[in-house]
Amino acid sequence: xFKKVLVANRGEIAARVIRTCRxxxxxxxxxxxEADAASLHVKWADEAYLIGKPRVSESYxxxxxxxxxxxxxxxxxIHPGYGLLSENPAFARRxxxxxxxxxxxxxxxxxxxxxxxxxxxxMAEAGVPIVPGIxxxxxxxxxxMSTAATIGYPIMLKASAGGGGIGMQIVHxxxxxxxxxxxxxxxxxSFFGDGAMYLEKxxxxxxxxxxxxLADRHGNYVxxxxxxxxxxxxxxxxxxxxxxLFLDEQTRKKMGETAIQAAKYIGYTxxxxxxxxxxxxxxxxxxxxxxxxxxxHPVTEEITGLDLVEEQLRVAAGEKLGYSQEHIQRRGHAIxxxxxxxxxxxxxxxxxxxxxxxxxxxxxxxxxxAVQSGMVVTPFYDPMIAKLxxxxxxxxxxxxxxxxxxxxxxxxxxxxxxxxxxxxxxxxAFQAGHTTTDFVxxxxxxxxxxx
Amino acid sequence: MNQIxxxxxxxxxxxxxxxxxxxxxxxxxxxxxxxKMEIPIAAEASGVVKEIHVQEGDFVNEGDILLELE
Numbered sequence: 001x002f003k004k005v006l007v008a009n010r011g012e013i014a015a016r017v018i019r020t021c022r023x024x025x026x027x028x029x030x031x032x033x034e035a036d037a038a039s040l041h042v043k044w045a046d047e048a049y050l051i052g053k054p055r056v057s058e059s060y061x062x063x064x065x066x067x068x069x070x071x072x073x074x075x076x077x078i079h080p081g082y083g084l085l086s087e088n089p090a091f092a093r094r095x096x097x098x099x100x101x102x103x104x105x106x107x108x109x110x111x112x113x114x115x116x117x118x119x120x121x122x123m124a125e126a127g128v129p130i131v132p133g134i135x136x137x138x139x140x141x142x143x144x145m146s147t148a149a150t151i152g153y154p155i156m157l158k159a160s161a162g163g164g165g166i167g168m169q170i171v172h173x174x175x176x177x178x179x180x181x182x183x184x185x186x187x188x189x190s191f192f193g194d195g196a197m198y199l200e201k202x203x204x205x206x207x208x209x210x211x212x213x214l215a216d217r218h219g220n221y222v223x224x225x226x227x228x229x230x231x232x233x234x235x236x237x238x239x240x241x242x243x244x245l246f247l248d249e250q251t252r253k254k255m256g257e258t259a260i261q262a263a264k265y266i267g268y269t270x271x272x273x274x275x276x277x278x279x280x281x282x283x284x285x286x287x288x289x290x291x292x293x294x295x296x297h298p299v300t301e302e303i304t305g306l307d308l309v310e311e312q313l314r315v316a317a318g319e320k321l322g323y324s325q326e327h328i329q330r331r332g333h334a335i336x337x338x339x340x341x342x343x344x345x346x347x348x349x350x351x352x353x354x355x356x357x358x359x360x361x362x363x364x365x366x367x368x369x370a371v372q373s374g375m376v377v378t379p380f381y382d383p384m385i386a387k388l389x390x391x392x393x394x395x396x397x398x399x400x401x402x403x404x405x406x407x408x409x410x411x412x413x414x415x416x417x418x419x420x421x422x423x424x425x426x427x428x429a430f431q432a433g434h435t436t437t438d439f440v441x442x443x444x445x446x447x448x449x450x451x
Numbered sequence: 452m453n454q455i456x457x458x459x460x461x462x463x464x465x466x467x468x469x470x471x472x473x474x475x476x477x478x479x480x481x482x483x484x485x486x487k488m489e490i491p492i493a494a495e496a497s498g499v500v501k502e503i504h505v506q507e508g509d510f511v512n513e514g515d516i517l518l519e520l521e
Contacts (some may be wrong), residue, residue: 055462234488341486349486351460379460379485 002026002076002101007045007064008091009081013293013369014041014386017079018275020309029073031066033059033320035378040370045072048120053379060084063091070100076318077101079309083382087114103316104270105291112266112391113289114161123286128258131156131277131285135198140183144199148177151201157181159188160196168235170202188208203279203434208232208287209244210275211259212300214311215268220321220347222309223256224300225330227314230435231424238417238440239424241335242298242303245395245433249263251282259404262447270295272311298366298389301336332391333398337421338368339386344420351379354415364391377414378422385416395433398406399425420444454518457511461485466507469511472500476501481505481517492517 004027007014018028018041030045035054042048049069052059061084070078078095080086080103089111095102104110107240113119117137122128132151137160138144148155148171155182159167167188171177181197189195212224228244229237247255259274275287297308316323342349357373369386371377377385390405392398403425406418420440424430431444436442464484468474477489480500498520505517 136472347489349459349461349488379462381486383486383488 001319002313004029004073004075004312005103006070006073006075006078007081007336008037008060008078009084009086010041010060010381011039011370012041012368012384013081013083013295015039015044016368017309018044020204020307020313022197024310024313026313029069029075031060031069032379033382037103038375040372040374049073056084056380062092063088067094067098067100068294070095071098075100077103077313079103080292082290082292082295087290087313089114103312103317105268105272108246108270109266110291113291116158116194116288117296118163119289120286120330122266123262123289126262128262128274128286129288130223131200131203131287137196137198138181141178144177144181144197145174148174148199149197154202154204155199156202157184157197157199159184159192159194161192161194162188163238187205193319203285204297205280205438206230207244207246207435208237208275208437209247209255209278209284209295210273210290211255211292212265212271212273212297212308213259214308214315214321215315216315217264217269217318218320218323220324221260221268222323222325222328223259223262224304224306224328226252226255227273227296227299228293228435229296230437231430231439232437233417233420233440237296237338239421240299240333240338241395241398242299243330243333246278246435247282248290249268249276250293251284255284258275258284261341262286270315271308295387296336298368298387299334300334302389302391303330303332305329305331333395334391335398335402336387336389337402337425338384338417339388339409339411340383341385341414341419342383342417343415344417347417348377349383350415351377351383352414353377354411356410357412358389358408358410359386360403360408362401364401365405366390376442396431399431452517453494453498454519455480455492455494455520456469457481457483457513457515457517458492459483459485459490461490461510463507463511463517464489465504465511466503468500468518470500470502470503474498474500483511494520495519 006029028045030048085091089107091103093108229240231239273290366389390401417424461483465482481492483490501521503518
């Protein structure tokens, strides 16, 4: 096992990775920007280094600076967390070149899965079901129109390099497609430097259900069941749970085995997630693969009893998975909510100073955060400031416990989405399991998203 | 005269109007980028753009004047 690991991330995920390292007796090196000096991830690490100004391009995305700190501090491995450099093949390659272990799959696999078009093509070759659509970028709006006519409306128009919901739009007819194509292509070019667009059939009333998997470097693969992540706003997840109420055992097994089949085909190693869209008839289609730890990994940890960061470290250090598929437990029901610093009605960000912060506590409650009372939530990063995870014997108990925990969640000075989370959790449609990806727009009152 | 201010801290991502342009109430004039989100700032009244106080890429705080109308 490693003696020292650098955590190339910030906030709650950096703090969470550091916690597991400490438990395993691994020394930790944190990096931080000028805006994050007070963050818990800086306090908890054995060493911490200021790497630059608040903007990510001048701090957390500075590959050479991070490599330099890893070398100076003699860190043997780098944990990239999620977001930032976690799915950047150039970063993984630089680590490889310097003899630093990148805790994740190899650079080629990251590159292949990082492109929506390339990953779709690869998954089709691997025999994984994909949503009807195209595997090559559209030349122009005319081609978009003729392709859409063949597949049939409604269509989902996507930017190849998009992510986090940016660059995606549902279109219902030719006129909408024409408008959306030009606007989105322009935006994708300016946002991502890549205007490649493609389209696919829009699945009606879909659920977003993903499969967590682990693979070691010795050819062993396991799947750690599924996470249901359909409750989203602005195409970003808000509430995640495991297991999914919607899946029957047969579908669960089929999805798990399909995920393994995909991972084997690309020679995947470490922790990864295959995201699927699941339609009303429980047909599932490959959406994308995340070649890193997910934000919502704690719900999987709660039902399996595994620590995914520990598993990542072990696999990266060359150890074998210590168990096979039939040993993976699935006990109880876990729910995670993401606490966002944002207006609960418009979903616009709400940066500012946190004047009071008191987390709920209890046997079945888990908090993940790197903020404290008195800290300032800055406009430079993602608005997610904390995660709250609860576990119950069953889904109903988990929902009840989550509502109780949210009642005692005290945060003042900034707006948060807690009122919206409570509205979802108390909604009869959520409680009945009608968790489709349009839940927020369909069922919540007074939501006013400005387009 | 009417001032349009930033409703939250963030980076000026796009300025979508220019000096001398006639704009309508509710029209987006500046797009801020805050917490990885685009935040359109709309004019609260109609008018002609008199002066633009910020440039694309600038960091602004809540309440900072973005532009003036007349």
